[in-house]
Amino acid sequence: MDFQHVLSDDAIRAEFLDRAAELASSAPSAGGALESLDALGQLTAESVSSGVDLMKEGAWGDPEHPAVLEAIVNRFARPVLLVQDSTFTPAVDGFPESQVVTGLLAAARDCLDTALASVGRVNLVNHRYDWVGTGWVVAPQIVVTNRHVAELFAAAKDAGFALRVASNGKPIKPSLDWRREYQRPAESIVGVDEVLWINPDEKPDVALLHIAAADGDGTASPKPIPLMTAAEIFAAVGKWAAVIGYPARSPFNDLADQQRIFDGIYDVKRLAPGTIMSASPDGLFRHDATTLGGNSGSVVVDLASGKAIGLHFGGIEGDRNEAVQATVLAALVAAHG
Numbered sequence: 132m133d134f135q136h137v138l139s140d141d142a143i144r145a146e147f148l149d150r151a152a153e154l155a156s157s158a159p160s161a162g163g164a165l166e167s168l169d170a171l172g173q174l175t176a177e178s179v180s181s182g183v184d185l186m187k188e189g190a191w192g193d194p195e196h197p198a199v200l201e202a203i204v205n206r207f208a209r210p211v212l213l214v215q216d217s218t219f220t221p222a223v224d225g226f227p228e229s230q231v232v233t234g235l236l237a238a239a240r241d242c243l244d245t246a247l248a249s250v251g252r253v254n255l256v257n258h259r260y261d262w263v264g265t266g267w268v269v270a271p272q273i274v275v276t277n278r279h280v281a282e283l284f285a286a287a288k289d290a291g292f293a294l295r296v297a298s299n300g301k302p303i304k305p306s307l308d309w310r311r312e313y314q315r316p317a318e319s320i321v322g323v324d325e326v327l328w329i330n331p332d333e334k335p336d337v338a339l340l341h342i343a344a345a346d347g348d349g350t351a352s353p354k355p356i357p358l359m360t361a362a363e364i365f366a367a368v369g370k371w372a373a374v375i376g377y378p379a380r381s382p383f384n385d386l387a388d389q390q391r392i393f394d395g396i397y398d399v400k401r402l403a404p405g406t407i408m409s410a411s412p413d414g415l416f417r418h419d420a421t422t423l424g425g426n427s428g429s430v431v432v433d434l435a436s437g438k439a440i441g442l443h444f445g446g447i448e449g450d451r452n453e454a455v456q457a458t459v460l461a462a463l464v465a466a467h468g
Contacts, residue, residue: 136406136408136419137204137208137209137419138204138208140208140231140406142231143208143229143231143232146229146230146231147204147207147208147229150227153227154203154207154227201388202388202391202392205388205391205392205421206222206226206391206392207226207227207228207229208229208232209403209404209405209419209420209421210222210228210229210232210392210403210404210421211378211392211393211401211402211403211421212236212401212402212403212404213312213313213396213399213401214247214312214313214375214399214400214401214402215312215313215314215315216312216315217244217247217248217310217312218240218244218247219236219240219243219244219247219402222394223394223396224394232404235371235404235434236373236402236404236434238434239373239434239435239437241437242432242434242436242437243373243375243402243432243434243437245356245437246267246356246373246375246430246432246437246439247375247400247402248309248353248354249267249268249309249353249354249355249356249430250265250266250267250309250375250376250400250429250430251265251266251267251274251307251308251309251311251319251321251353252264252265252266252307252308252311252377252398252400253265253266253276253280253305253306253307253428254305254306254307254308254320255283255284255303255304255305255306256303256304256306257297257299257301257302257303257304258283258284258297258303260283262377262398262425263280263283263284263427264276264277264280264376264377264425264426264427264428265280265375265376265377265425265426265427265428265429265430266280266307266340266428267356267375267428267429267430267439268342268352268353268354268355268356269339269355269356269358269439269460269464270355270464270468271354271355272341272342272343272344272352273327273339273340273341273342273355273464273468274307274323274339274340274341274342275337275338275339275340275428275442275460275463275464276337276338276340276427276428276442277336277337277338277427277428277442277444278329278330278332278336278337278338279336279427279444280338280427280428281326281329281338281340282329282338283295284303284305285305285326285329285338286329287329291326292326292327292328292329293326294326304322304323305322305323305340306320306321306322306323307320307321307323307342308320309321309346309353310400311377311398311399311400312399312400313396313399313400319346319348319350320346320347321342321343321345321346321347321352322342322343323340323341323342324341324342324343325340325341326338326339326340326341327339327340327341327467327468328463328466328467328468330463335414335415335444335455335459336442336444336445336455337442337444337455337459337460337463339463339464339467339468356430356432356437356438356439357436357437357438357439358438358439358457358458358460358461359433359436359438359439359440359441359456359457359458360457360458361456361458363433363436363438364410364416364440364441364456364457364458365410367407367410367433367440368407368408368409368410368416369406369407370406370407370433370434370435371404371405371406371434371435372404372405372406372407372418372420372431372432372433372434372440373402373403373404373405373420373431373432373434374402374403374405374418374420374422374426374429374430374431374432374443374452375400375401375402375403375429375430375432376400376401376422376425376426376427376428376429376430376443377398377399377400377401377425377426377429378393378397378401378403378422378423378424378425378426379397379398379423379424379425380393380397380398380423381423381424383424389423392421393423397423397425398425403420403421403422403426404420404434405418405419405420405421405452406418406419407431407440408451410456414455414456414458414459415453415454415455415456416431416440416441416453416454416456417451417452417453417454418431418440418443418451418452418454419451419452420452422443422446422452426443427443427444427445428442428443428444429442429443430442430443431443431454438457439457439460440454440456440457441454441455441456441457441459441460442454442455442457442460
């Protein structure tokens with residue numbers, strides 16, 4: 132997270148300062164990891180700005196500026212919500228929610244719930260991993276995910292692509308589970324019957340999968356999430372969006388921060404709000420929603436329209452996340468779908 136960017140939002144910043152005492156008193160109940168916040172109740176707009184500058188300079192964490200404030204800002208301004216019964220719900224630990232963010236999500240609930248139904252977890256059989264990332268419906272019976280996700284179970288062969296074979300000689304079998312929600316046993320699993328395309332390494336991190344028309348119970352596969360045009364993508368810079376996917380506990384990110392921010396809950400469908408930081412002519416864009424490795428292949432959805440801005444593929448901790456623009460996905464579907 133770029134804290135300077137997050138706290139430059141006047142509404143978020145004002146609410147954070149107004150509720151500093153509430154956040155401080157609630158922190159110890161949030162899993163015991165957010166203690167020692169005596170200084171939080173004394174924060175002013177000036178001290179928050181000073182603290183953000185220290186973060187950017189690498190000097191954050193001295194006794195005067197508790198490092199745990201980073202997790203407080205992240206939990207409050209860029210939360211990661213659970214998904215249960217096909218809609219998003221608050222975090223389980225009762226940590227105070229930003230009313231600004233809550234209001235934005237409530238206004239967008241209908242279009243977000245529609246998008247939620249079209250996002251699934253990429254599961255594998257005959258592989259050392261049970262699941263490897265996220266995918267979502269980009270066109271009828273076509274799922275988009277990341278190249279680095281698809282390469283775990285498929286590879287180029289002759290003029291197309293084929294599923295890899297496990298060490299026991301059995302083919303690896305990928306599928307999508309449209310549910311896999313926290314404390315909910317329901318599943319909706321649809322098989323992948325063909326790997327349509329895996330972009331080469333020098334191209335954006337994208338792969339296309341063809342899925343069955345219905346899951347094992349005969350329920351039709353979800354509808355595609357509409358894609359933004361180039362003009363809509365660039366107009367979305369600075370606007371609110373949400374990442375929908377399956378964050379997994381990562382050995383590459385700070386383990387304590389993961390516990391604080393994700394409540395120790397991983398591998399299930401979640402929704403993370405954030406803003407679009409920038410978009411570039413090379414077909415990529417940046418966002419600041421909270422993600423982890425399992426979010427590879429997640430959709431980034433515009434809150435105002437419910438359209439997909441693009442495909443999340445990675446990020447730099449403490450800085451930004453990166454994604455592929457929807458126009459690139461549309462071109463690949465047209466060429467290879």
